[in-house]
Amino acid sequence: MTRNRRSAKAAGQRMESAVEDYLQWALQDGRIMRLRLHGSRDVGDIGNVMLRGMPACIEVKNTTVMDVAGHLHEAAVEAGNMDSPYPIVVQKRRGIGIDTREGTGRQLVLMTLETFARICNDGLPLGPEVEEWLGPEEE
DSSP states (O other): OOOOHHHHHHHHHHHHHHHHHHHHHHHTOTTOEEOOOOGGGOOOSEEOOEETTEEEEEEEEOOSSOOHHHHHHHHHHHHHHTTOSEEEEEEOOTTOOSSSHHHHHTSEEEOOHHHHHHHHTTTOOOTTHHHHHHOSOOO
16 A cells, blocks of 8 residues: 555554554653654654763654655754764564554664664763863873
8 A cells, every 4th residue: 555645644643642652551651742843843753862961863754765865864853953972773673563552662762873873872972072071181
């Protein structure tokens, strides 16, 4: 079946709701919620997800074509809008349903290596930036 604008929008809304439900359940946090559109200042699709004390910008995609570069760029722009160091895309996997938590939990999470490194580094600056952030060593 070919998607039209209305069916694509409905599929996206179902995916966002499934991700919201899954993250509320998995993280035991009822504050996690779907966000409203903010026009050119959009801040992602799922709100109140925190990583290392900082907000994560979660962009949810249920598309027939997986445009990794485009989706990551969109997440990065929206992360900038919310001052988040963590732009993350949740991408629907073809052939894996979202009607159950198990299915939703098997969807893909996409991020850059830089984002992954920031998560591993507790949100602190990376590489030589750490020394700049901490300041000169005291002797």
